[in-house]
Amino acid sequence: MHDPLSAGRRLASRATAWQAGAAALVALAFLPFGAPSALAAVVGGGAVVAGTAVAALMALGGGIQPAGMAIGRLVAGVMLKWVVVLAVLTLGMGVFKLPPLPMLVGVLAVTLAFVLANLLKR
Numbered sequence: 001m002h003d004p005l006s007a008g009r010r011l012a013s014r015a016t017a018w019q020a021g022a023a024a025l026v027a028l029a030f031l032p033f034g035a036p037s038a039l040a041a042v043v044g045g046g047a048v049v050a051g052t053a054v055a056a057l058m059a060l061g062g063g064i065q066p067a068g069m070a071i072g073r074l075v076a077g078v079m080l081k082w083v084v085v086l087a088v089l090t091l092g093m094g095v096f097k098l099p100p101l102p103m104l105v106g107v108l109a110v111t112l113a114f115v116l117a118n119l120l121k122r
Helices: 004-032 035-058 069-097 100-119
Strands: none
Touching: 004 035, 004 100, 035 069, 035 100, 069 100
């Protein structure tokens, strides 16, 4: 029996794991530049990881639904993901005064890891 929801959940969890690994690698790469830079890379990468997890919960949490509802949940999940990412980045730069470059590198690396996880489905 083919269960598309379980396949989607597996893909989402694999993508989240790849993203968390990429965030850790970027943080290690920025560690020689100081703890604030490494923390900024973790915050940037972690923002996208958290956003991806929220989007997956939103998109896959409704069970089997009509196509219009499924697309609506998917779009709402993506929008909520980027709201979470922007909120965390705003907190990181505005409130905690973390350096923006490592944060953006973390976001880019984790986003690339998401693409790679979806391309390499094995």
